[in-house]
Amino acid sequence: MTDYGHELIFGGFLTPDAQHPEQVVARAKLCEQVGLDLATFQDHPYQPKFLDTWTLMSYLAAATSRIRLAGNVLNLPLRQPVVLARSVASLDLLTGGRVELGLGAGAFWEGIEAVGGRRLTPGQSVEALDEAIRVVREVWAADRRGGVRVDGAHYRVVGAKRGPAPAHDVGIWVGAYKPRMLRLVGRAADGWLPSLSYLPNGPTDLPRLNAVVDEGAEAAGRDPRAVRRLLNVFGQFSPSGSGLLTGPPQQWVEELAGLALDHGISGFVLGADDPTSIQLFAQEVAPAVRELVAAERREPGTRAAAVEEQREAVAAGGSTALAVRPTPDPGVRLSDRRLWDESTRPVAPPPGHVYTPHAQAVGAHLVDVHDHLRQELGQVRDLLDQVRRGVVSAGDARAALNRMTMRQNNWTLGAYCAAYCTVVTQHHGLEDNSIFPHLRRADPGLGPVLDRLEEEHVVIHDVVEGVDRALVDLLRTPGDFTTLQEAVDLLTDTLLSHLSYEEQQIVEPLARYGFYAGQV
Template sequence: MTDYGHELLFGGFLTPDARRPEQVVARARFCEQVGLDLVTFQDHPYQPGFLDSWTLMSYLAAATSRIRLAGNVLNLPLRQPVVLARSVASLDLLSGGRVELGLGTGAFWDAIEANGGRRLAPGQAVDALDEAIRIIREVWAADRRGGVRVDGEHYRVVGAKRGPAPAHPVGIWVGAYKPRLLRLVGRTADGWLPSLAYLPKGPGELADLNALVDEGATAAGRDPAEVRRLLNISGRFTRTGAGFLDGPPQQWVRELTELVLEHGTSGFILGADDPTSIELFAQEVAPAVRELVAAERAGSTAPKPATPTAGPETPVPGGPAGEQREVARTGGIAGLAVTPTPDPGVRHSDHRLWDESTRPVAPPAPAGHVYSPQAQAAGGHLVDVHDHLRQELSQVRDLLDQVRQGVLSAGDARGVLNRMTMRQNNWTLGAYCAAYCTMVTQHHGLEDDAIFPHLRRADPGLTPVIDRLEQEHVVIHDVVEGVDRALVALIGDPGRLAGLQQAVDLLTDTLLSHLSYEERNIVEPLARYGFYPGQL
């Protein structure tokens, strides 16, 4: 177990797409808005489809106020060390100490050579990096006397003037995988910055590679803890776990915490351009990892995150659905621990698609009925699935904010909407059935995926309620489609943002009202009758 004790960093790794420069800037600003510490960019100066990384970072230094900036990693063969050292120091001074230096030896040698760089063999590239780091540190040492003199095989500096010094001790982070370069990192660098995708054995390979960094540090008389360990990561936020960093935020929290405590990784940089993933990473994963690591370092016995059963849409404490559920716990059905979520009572739109006063009400629950644990779970599943939809609604409203701020295009927002359960549901069968019946079918062999027919047969008194719910499902389907149509209209005419706002407000009003109504009338019958005959 190796925890080097560094403060944790969480960052973004954005694509510097030259076709959409305004979106790159907006997403970098978004990384700052959601609380990330760092935003980074790949550096391929020979790639005409990318913005020049150094120019982009310079622009972003003026367009942001807090977030740190770094190349991930800068292409040394096409960036002369003295000039690079002065560029880094200058931007660090101008940005108030917000620049770090990610460096790489170079990899795509055909492209490097085509653009005027020298082709180097692997061993030569390591030597060139060693010389470059020496030069950069000498240039930054503005308080030393005399000029910079490095008579190397690949870089020769004969008396260059020193300075300017950076505003803060800039970290030199090196992307490295091979033994000789890893030892160089331990000997001369401030950080090691590999990409998880380039490790054939995945996280299990970190221990052996870390040992080589430690070996280099020890041989140079350094404490291995002086070298920060960072990691470029990628993955998916999904409802259920399917692999490493492929699952709910709680799974990510557990796995990243283990990397901190077992392998000393203290910087995680997410390779993603999707605002939803960036926000989940910054606002759900990062704070929880910090908390767990702090507790472990303090000797706390704080429990590890539980294995989740739901995905990023699952409400977290303090979230909109979580707040509603907490309020709801003050009331409810006698003997039933599961409590329907109340209607928030707020309407955003003047448009009404149904008359709530005409809604039928389910027959009362029998007095003194005892609900088994299995029955409690059956009733609770409906609320859980609805919480998932409420959280998706919150995401839709967030998408609208991101489109308004220029973080997300209308086309990208439409793509996110199309992946949501509320869009994929066949609402005419019921939101709950569409979301849950497949799981029931798989686990219980249920072929009839309509829960409502079962409830009709179990209690004919529920028929008017179920009829009304099915009618409202058709309306909600049309409202969701209306949001999609508004996004399509916005793609053709960016001035039609008001139409999108109206569509989202109408969705908010209808969905929250409907989900609350359904829970008030269906939670208890589900607890009493189950999802299918003979379940309880």
């Protein structure tokens, strides 16, 4: 049994299909929406049916806000190391640390040679990769003096200026299968990224290959645990099992948890373009695998019992998937003003639970209440249009705003408490300010998220007040709608952004812990 102890990550391995670029973008966004950590793309610059991987990643970096991006793996023979290092660092800086470097020594040499690349022997390709990793690390070492100097047989750099440094410690993950490459991974890389389908004997090859990586690390004076082990996995979800990773989600959970605990795999990247498979993998498989692995790490020997517990819960009508879907942020901003930095928002601890039908309903209530507030936002924008057309006076519009939930709620405790808790108070004696404190007690890891939500509630309160003030100003100076339009646009941006963030972070904790102790 080999568990290197890394936090588990789950990702998607998507086809960069040039015939349907809009579908590629939609699938990458889906990976983010359903909670995957990583979106990756194969890189074959000689293949005209594929989008250029680096261009695609750059586009997706602007189209997403949370998910990490990586080539799987980038084709080194056609990616010059100094330029590659600066490209990775630049995109990492622009995304706030969301880029990893998947790197390959090259394959399909006919294609590489056809577009001007140099054909290398297997031994030469290993040497070239070794030199390239040295170049990349030297370029990123922006705090060192002097220029980059690597006098290699394949890459010669004579005094190139250093930098920029990436925003975070970018992982260099190498696709490797043969002993020399595996020892290189152990010696110089941060991760090993093979595909399970390329292993002749499947998982039974992993102990032998892991040992070679470990050997390379130890020979270089490194702890083998410094090298993350990732795995591209392929399979099919089906009602009954008929082979490895071919069967229902529960079978996938048990098999991937086994790969993590027995072979040290801590990153699972699903090779699939099917949206349903991506959702099942993210929302049913990943949380349950995390839960099984965490239970075994806390108390070795509990894995079998945890597997049986999950089977029983699923058989009793529970599900490892959270049925309710948080509403995505529309991503469009109408106002030039930004009242908070979305990139600094904390993230809730990863989910991992079996949800009963009642728990599913509890999580859905938050979205229901938020949908009501989104409807009210639509009414506000409609009121603005009616005032502009003279159908409704500014005074009548102000009276309508004051009747809305978003105006009556002072936002210091959150839209959810104001709109929903008052309904259930008569049944449960629930005070308006009980939900957030309950979640804090249930999971201290939610503290930073709840703090941020409360801070944003105060901001939204001021924004709503700003719409009211703009209506008052319109009564004083009829005909000038500039201030009111700006106030309503700012409300639209802040409210939709906040509601989406709140759902993404606390729908699952509400389903897990309920509104108050003992509810779920």
